[in-house]
Amino acid sequence: MSAATQNAFAVGLFDMTPPPAGLTAWNAAVPERRYGVYRNNVSSSLTGALASRFPATETIVGPEFFGAMAQAFIRLHPPHSPLLLAYGDDFPDFIADFEPAAELAYLPDVMRLEVARGKAYHAADVTSIDPQALAAVAPARLGSLVFAPHPSLSILSSFHPMVTIWAMNSGHQPLAIIEGWHGEDALIARPAMIVEVVPLAPGGATFFRQLAAGTVLAGAAEAAIRADARFDVTTNLATLLRSGAFTTFSQENTDEDRDHA
Amino acid sequence: MIASTLPRRAGIGFKPEHFVDILAAPQPIGFFEVHAENYMGAGGPPHAQLGRLREDYALSIHGVGLSIGSMQPLDRDHLSRLKTLCDRYQPESFSEHLAWSTHDSVFLNDLLPLPYTEATLAQVVDHVEQVQATLGRQMLLENPATYLLFQESTIEETDFLAEVARRTGCGLLLDVNNVFVAATNHNLDPYDYIARFPLEAVREIHLSGHSETVDDLGAPLLIDSHDTPVKDPVWALYETVIGRIGPIASLVEWDNDVPAWPVLRAEAGAAQDILDAATRQRAA
Numbered sequence: 109m110s111a112a113t114q115n116a117f118a119v120g121l122f123d124m125t126p127p128p129a130g131l132t133a134w135n136a137a138v139p140e141r142r143y144g145v146y147r148n149n150v151s152s153s154l155t156g157a158l159a160s161r162f163p164a165t166e167t168i169v170g171p172e173f174f175g176a177m178a179q180a181f182i183r184l185h186p187p188h189s190p191l192l193l194a195y196g197d198d199f200p201d202f203i204a205d206f207e208p209a210a211e212l213a214y215l216p217d218v219m220r221l222e223v224a225r226g227k228a229y230h231a232a233d234v235t236s237i238d239p240q241a242l243a244a245v246a247p248a249r250l251g252s253l254v255f256a257p258h259p260s261l262s263i264l265s266s267f268h269p270m271v272t273i274w275a276m277n278s279g280h281q282p283l284a285i286i287e288g289w290h291g292e293d294a295l296i297a298r299p300a301m302i303v304e305v306v307p308l309a310p311g312g313a314t315f316f317r318q319l320a321a322g323t324v325l326a327g328a329a330e331a332a333i334r335a336d337a338r339f340d341v342t343t344n345l346a347t348l349l350r351s352g353a354f355t356t357f358s359q360e361n362t363d364e365d366r367d368h369a
Numbered sequence: 370m371i372a373s374t375l376p377r378r379a380g381i382g383f384k385p386e387h388f389v390d391i392l393a394a395p396q397p398i399g400f401f402e403v404h405a406e407n408y409m410g411a412g413g414p415p416h417a418q419l420g421r422l423r424e425d426y427a428l429s430i431h432g433v434g435l436s437i438g439s440m441q442p443l444d445r446d447h448l449s450r451l452k453t454l455c456d457r458y459q460p461e462s463f464s465e466h467l468a469w470s471t472h473d474s475v476f477l478n479d480l481l482p483l484p485y486t487e488a489t490l491a492q493v494v495d496h497v498e499q500v501q502a503t504l505g506r507q508m509l510l511e512n513p514a515t516y517l518l519f520q521e522s523t524i525e526e527t528d529f530l531a532e533v534a535r536r537t538g539c540g541l542l543l544d545v546n547n548v549f550v551a552a553t554n555h556n557l558d559p560y561d562y563i564a565r566f567p568l569e570a571v572r573e574i575h576l577s578g579h580s581e582t583v584d585d586l587g588a589p590l591l592i593d594s595h596d597t598p599v600k601d602p603v604w605a606l607y608e609t610v611i612g613r614i615g616p617i618a619s620l621v622e623w624d625n626d627v628p629a630w631p632v633l634r635a636e637a638g639a640a641q642d643i644l645d646a647a648t649r650q651r652a653a
Contacts, residue, residue: 115472190476229413
C-alpha cells in the first residue's frame with residue numbers, strides 16, 4: 109500500500125465524500141456501503157469511548173444529543189494516542205463554546221468533574237496520610253506543615269451546583285428540583301479503589317489548592333479566609349484526613365528548624 | 370525470545386463487570402485475555418483486578434492500538450508501554466492485528482484493512498520483528514475481518530500471513546469468526562480459506578459473534594461486532610479447525626452488549642466441549 113492510498117483511506121473516514129480510489133469488492137467497483145462500515149466503526153467507537161468517560165453527561169443530554177456533541181468534537185479533536193482512557197480531557201472546554209449546548213451553562217463543569225474522576229480512576233496507587241500520625245503532631249507545629257497531594261487529586265470550583273447535578277445523574281442521589289441554585293466546589297480523589305467526590309465547604313477550594321501547591325498549612329488557611337470569610341479550619345482539616353487527598357506531610361524547613369538541627 | 374504458551378483450553382475475554390463473579394469460585398477457564406490499552410494507566414482498579422486474576426489464571430495480552438499494518442513507523446511510545454505491561458504481568462501470550470489504526474498522529478480506533486503486496490509484506494515483517502525484539506517475546510498476528518478489497522493486492526491473505534510467520538517466527542492468532550465474516554463478505558468459501566491457512570503457526574483461536582447487513586447490491590455483508598453468541602456456522606468451522614490441529618487455546622470474545630458471567634462461561638464451555646472431544650478422539 110502506498111502511503112498515499114493509506115492517507116486517502118484515513119482522510120475519507122471523516123468525510124461524507126465517495127470512497128477513495130483503489131478500493132473494490134467482489135461484486136462492485138465502488139464499495140460505498142462497505143467503506144461506510146469503517147466510517148461507522150470509527151465514529152461509533154470514538155463516540156463510545158467518550159460516552160464511557162462522560163456517563164453523567166450522556167444521561168443529562170440524552171444519547172442523541174451526546175452523539176452530536178461527540179461527533180463535532182471528534183471531527184476537530186480526534187485522539188492522538190491509542191490510550192483512549194485519556195481521550196476527551198479537552199471535551200469540556202470544547203462544549204463550553206459549543207453553541208447548541210449554550211443553554212446548559214453548567215454542563216462543562218459537570219464534564220470537568222467527570223474528567224477528574226477518570227484521571228483519579230487511573231492515577232497511581234499511593235497510601236494516604238494516616239490520621240493518627242497527624243494527630244501526633246504538636247498543635248504549635250501544625251501551621252508549618254506542608255502536604256504532598258495524592259496523584260489522584262483534583263480540586264474543582266463551579267458557579268453552578270456541579271456536584272449535585274453530577275450526583276443526580278450518576279445514581280448517587282435521586283433526581284429532584286434544585287432549590288437555591290448556588291456554586292459548588294469539590295475535591296476528587298481515589299485514596300483506595302473507589303473515586304471519591306467530596307463537596308467542599310466555603311474557602312475549601314482555595315485551602316486545598318494552596319496545600320496542593322506546597323503552601324504551609326497556616327498560609328493555606330490565611331489564603332482561604334481571604335477568599336471566603338466563612339472558612340473554618342477544623343471542618344477542612346477533617347475533610348483533608350477523611351478524603352485521603354494527601355499522601356505525606358512534613359515540617360517545612362524554617363530557620364528555626366535548622367537552628368534546632 | 371519467549372514463546373507464546375497459552376494452555377490448550379477455552380479462555381474468556383475479561384470484562385471488569387464480571388470480576389466479582391469470577392472471584393466467587395474457581396472458574397473452569399484456561400486463561401483470560403485483556404486488551405492491552407485498558408491497562409496503560411498508572412494504577413487503580415484495572416491493575417488491581419488484573420493483578421488478582423493473574424494469581425489464578427494464565428493471561429493473554431491482546432493489543433488493539435499498535436497499528437502494525439501502517440505504512441508509517443510504529444509508535445515507539447506505545448511499543449514501550451506494551452513492553453512495560455508485558456514485563457509487569459509476564460503474559461503467556463501477546464497478540465496484535467494485521468491491520469492499521471493510526472494515521473499521521475490520529476488514532477482512528479478501528480482495525481483498518483491493508484492491501485497485500487510485496488511492499489506491505491516487507492513493512493509488516495519489519496514491524497513484527499521490531500515488536501518481538503522490543504518485547505523479547507514471540508507475538509501472535511491475527512487475521513482481520515474485512516469489508517472490502519484493494520485493487521493493488523497481489524498476494525492472498527493466507528499466503529501473506531504464512532510469509533510473515535515464516536520470515537519473523539511470529540505465531541498466528543486464527544480468528545474463526547473473522548474468517549467466516551471476511552469469506553462471506555468476499556463471496557469466498559471459509560473452508561477453502563482454512564485449507565490454505567498456515568495452521569502449523571496457529572497458537573490461539575478467537576471465537577465471537579457478528580451481525581448481518583447487506584452491501585449496496587443487497588449481497589450479505591457481515592460485521593465483526595462481538596455483540597452476540599458465537600453463530601452456528603462459526604462453531605462448525607471451529608470444529609473443523611480443531612479436528613485438523615487438535616486442542617489449542619480458544620478465546621470467546623464478547624465486547625459489546627456484554628452478557629452476564631454465566632452466559633459467557635457457557636460459551637467458553639461449548640468451546641471446551643469441542644476441545645475435549647478432540648482430545649478423546651486423539652487418545653482413541
